[in-house]
Amino acid sequence: MNESSIIASYNGKSLPLTEVFAPVLDRAFMFSDAVYEVLRVYKGKPFLLSAHTTRLQASLRSMRIAANQDFGDAILNNIAENQVKEGMVYLQISRGVAPRNHSFFAMELKPSILIYTKPFLEHPAAKEQQTGIKGITHEDYRWGRCDIKTTNLLANCLIQTHANEMGAQEAILIRNGVVSEGTSSNVFIVKNGIFITPPKSTFILAGTRRQFLIDGLLAAGHSVIERQVEKTELFNADEIFISSTVKEVTSVVQLDQKPVGKGIVGPFAKLAQALLDDAILAMK
Ligand code: PDD
Numbered sequence: 001m002n003e004s005s006i007i008a009s010y011n012g013k014s015l016p017l018t019e020v021f022a023p024v025l026d027r028a029f030m031f032s033d034a035v036y037e038v039l040r041v042y043k044g045k046p047f048l049l050s051a052h053t054t055r056l057q058a059s060l061r062s063m064r065i066a067a068n069q070d071f072g073d074a075i076l077n078n079i080a081e082n083q084v085k086e087g088m089v090y091l092q093i094s095r096g097v098a099p100r101n102h103s104f105f106a107m108e109l110k111p112s113i114l115i116y117t118k119p120f121l122e123h124p125a126a127k128e129q130q131t132g133i134k135g136i137t138h139e140d141y142r143w144g145r146c147d148i149k150t151t152n153l154l155a156n157c158l159i160q161t162h163a164n165e166m167g168a169q170e171a172i173l174i175r176n177g178v179v180s181e182g183t184s185s186n187v188f189i190v191k192n193g194i195f196i197t198p199p200k201s202t203f204i205l206a207g208t209r210r211q212f213l214i215d216g217l218l219a220a221g222h223s224v225i226e227r228q229v230e231k232t233e234l235f236n237a238d239e240i241f242i243s244s245t246v247k248e249v250t251s252v253v254q255l256d257q258k259p260v261g262k263g264i265v266g267p268f269a270k271l272a273q274a275l276l277d278d279a280i281l282a283m284k
Contacts, residue, residue: 007081008116009074014081017116026112027104028094032152034112035059039089040245041079041117042280046089047245049075051208055149056091062148064104065095067111078115087119088246092151125247129273132253132265133169135240137231138162140173140180140203147202156183170242170252172234175203179229185242185250186210189229190268192238199226209243209276216275239266249273 006017027033037056039046046052053072060067075089096109142155160183163171172187173180179198181187186207188197195217200206217224234240238261240252249272251265 003118006116006118007078008114009078009081010114011112020114022094022112022114023097025100026094026097027109028092028112028151030100031102032150032154033063033104034092034094034151035063035065035149036090036092036151037149038245039075039091041084041087041089043283044079044083044085045283046075046079047280047283048208048212051211055206055208056093059149060093062145063095063150065093065111067093067113071113071115074113074115079117082117082119084117084119086123087117088124089115089117091115094151125250128169128250129248130265132251133242134167134254134257135170135172135182135242135252136163136166136168136256137174137234138171140175142173145202146180146204147200147206149205159183168254170250172240172252172255174231177231179231179234180204181207182242182244185244185247187229188213188241188243188272189233189237190239190241190266191233191236193268194223194225195268195272196225196227196229196233198229207243207245209245209248212279213243213249213272213275216279217272220275222271234260237261239268241269241272243272248276 004016004018007014008017008020010020037052039052092114094112096111098107098109138159159171170182179187181204188195214224240260241249243249249269251269253260253263
């Protein structure tokens with residue numbers, strides 16, 4: 001896939017993604033002072049659009065970035081412009097361009113808005129969903145507002161890279177002995193048929209797929225508990241899986257080089273993925 005064939009929308013103008021150049025004084029460049037969303041496109045339509053735009057508004061509010069629009073239409077327009085059937089939308093809103101200064105006190109800034117839609121030639125998680133992935137546990141040394149979806153992802157990038165160096169695909173982050181989330185995903189464990197996932201807090205991003213799965217599993221009569229998960233519970237779990245927009249439901253079959261449960265993709269992860277598959281199939 002050649003990124004130059006992707007049409008981006010940058011501050012309302014359409015141009016090839018590779019021809020978008022942001023000013024170096026954009027606070028996204030200087031301070032990672034920006035929020036973002038990643039949406040999945042199936043059948044030419046964004047999945048869980050309102051969950052994403054609602055979370056985006058919450059991130060903007062928490063960051064005190066004033067961008068007075070919903071972004072739903074802008075997302076739909078960019079998908080249509082790129083004629084993408086299967087893919088993902090990336091949307092980023094920075095606080096804007098200003099002389100470098102930590103404080104943005106009394107600054108009247110115009111947010112910079114980037115949207116682009118990338119086609120997927122194949123399902124990005126298909127192989128990992130079939131085989132499951134290897135995970136490691138890692139100290140969660142990120143800041144205390146992981147509930148805000150900011151582009152300040154350096155800790156996530158460092159830890160994910162370390163996981164790759166260890167031959168794993170994802171790291172499960174541990175803060176003070178309890179599980180928070182993955183570097184770019186939420187975490188579920190299954191024990192005795194019960195789905196357990198850490199509760200919403202400032203230490204995790206409230207994933208759109210996490211909420212979709214909790215609601216769907218409960219509606220289908222399964223037991224789901226949102227509570228703290230001790231690191232030690234990971235090693236006694238029957239199954240562990242991660243959830244995200246891109247990875248959907250992907251099983252962690254090995255953790256810190258030990259098999260999780262039977263060490264294969266388990267029936268509960270498959271059941272959770274089936275909920276997503278059904279909803280995607282039902283999209284009109
Ligand atoms: N990441 N936690 C973190 C830290 C994440 O970065 C993500 C998603 C999630 C899952 O959220 P959702 O279910 O809404 O995708 C949880 C996206 C996909 C990314 O950064 O590319």
